[in-house]
Amino acid sequence: MEESHIEKGESQNKFEVAPALISVHPSQKSVAVTVGSDLRVFDLIENRPITLVDESDGPSHKDSIRAIRYGASGKLFVSAGDDKLVKIWSAESWRCLNTVCSEKRVSAVAISSDDSHVCYADKFGVVWVVELDGINEGQVLPAKKGASLLSHYCSIITSLEFSPDGRYILSADRDFKIRVTVFPKKPLEGAHEIQSFCLGHTEFVTSLAFVWNPELTQGYLLSGSGDSTVRLWDMTSGSLLDTCEVSTMAGDLESSESEPPSQVTVTDICTIPNSSLAAVAIQSFQGILLLSCDLSAHALSITKVLKIPGESFIPTSISVSKSIWMVSGASNLAGSNHPGVSRVRVISCIETEPSSIIEDEQIPGGTKLLEHLQGRVTIEESVMSAAAEAVRASMCSLLMKKQYSEEKRELRKKTRNDKKTTP
Structure with a gap:
């Protein structure tokens, strides 16, 4: 019975719920939304949907996209996933320059x-790292x-960021760790110098963001987690400067005073450019929280x-340029017509x-943007509520560390795909 349950779980990987994602161009020239394997981009300057051209050697996305990103210069965009x-x-x-x-x-x-x-x-x-020779000329490579850069040793990496000055690459994982690594001059040979570890979260880390402006001699790091906190770090030393509990705020807004606030997950963080403010999305909250970072006092x-x-809008992803852009939604909703x-949604x-x-x-x-990025202008409340719950359950299943009895651990070892022999 146990073995069949394990095999059933493994066979359903391709049907995992994936949260909708959003990313906006640094100068707000365009905005991209993904739902499952569907990548939708809208040109905000010419006010029209963008048709993607893929002449690269590789195929188009066929499974859920889990990460999208504009480069800081606004010249590049990357999508990747399952x-x-x-x-x-x-x-x-x-145009797709490389796959x-x-x-x-x-x-x-x-x-x-x-x-x-x-x-x-x-x-x-x-x-992994890929070197982009000739990419600035816009040619198809x-x-x-990819060449192996560093490793977290079998722990799912949930967030990856370059520091604003380009000196470090930061990686966060399911096992509560944030690693600050010196980005080497020869990345294809690996990154062997660790600057620091930012340790203090008690659940999986979900998101990283930098509080930074040209006047600062160094950048400060914000991190969100499944432990209901946003934390402020000195990333060069790994020192924890302050912790902001968001479960109390979410609990006060959503439950009665007699009920203690439950633990909630910080799903995304974006800092407002040239300010000490950050927008924070919480798994159970219909909107966002705005955090202020007092860098002189090291306080959040x-x-x-x-x-x-008036609607069941719980952001699954946020992005900031001239405005705060938010998306709520998911793919692979079981038993749904959608x-x-x-x-x-957008905040000015x-x-x-x-x-x-x-x-x-x-x-x-x-409405032209909404029709393209949403697929339709009007979406039922019940569908949005189902999507929010599906994302919550999927994130817990993926990132919460599972505990097994010794007997079950041995059974799982025997049924691992890499241990099965081929006839």
Whole structure:
């Protein structure tokens, strides 16, 4: 009975729920949304959907996309996911410049500040690097393979970021760790110098972001986790500077006073450019929290709560440029007429200060953008609620460390795919 249960779970991997993701161009020239294997991009300058052109040697995405990213310069865009493909796009012509085949499913991506390297992490905890010779000319590159850069030793890497000055690459994992690694001059030979570890989270780390502006001599790191906290770090030393509990805020907003707030997961963090503010999405909250980072006092505090009124909108991903862009949704919804669903909302910013929720008719691109990124303008409340619950359950299943009895551990070892002999 146990063995059949294990095999059933393994056979359902391809039907795992994947959260909808959003990424906006650094200058808000375009915005991209993914739902499952579907990558949708909208041109905010010309107010039209963008048609992607893929002439690379590799196939298009055939499974859920788990990571998308614009480069800091706005010239490159990367998408990757469960089909073990990393696709590098020109964010100007929207041609696929290169397709990299990963050995395992991809969980996170990052682009160096000078667009010379793309890094991606897989479900086995290995970070790979691809060198992009000639990429700035927008030419389609010959097929490349990633070179091993570093490893977290069989722990799923959940977030990957280059520091603003390009000196470090940061990787966070399911086992509560954040590793700060010196990015080497010869990345294809591996990254062997660890700057620090940021240790303190008690559950999986979900997201990393930097509080940084040109006046700072160093950047400060923010991290979100399944332990209901956002933490502020000095990344060069690995010192924990402050911890902000968000479960209390979420609990006060959603439960009665007699019930203690339950543990919630921070799903995403984005910092507001040229400010000390950060937008935080929480798994159970219909909106975002705004955190203020007092860097002189090394302190975090919740300064504003922006709630989406009147609908079941719980952000699964957020991205910041001139405005705060949010998406809620998921793919592979079991028993639904909508196998993939996404809902996009935007918060306006006045001089870097988030102010109000923009109505659908007033957002950049209007209904034309919504039709393309959402697939439809109107989405039922029940569908959005089901998507939020499916994402919550999927994240717990994927990232929460499972505990097994000794007998069950031995049984699982016997049924591992890499231990099965081929006839």
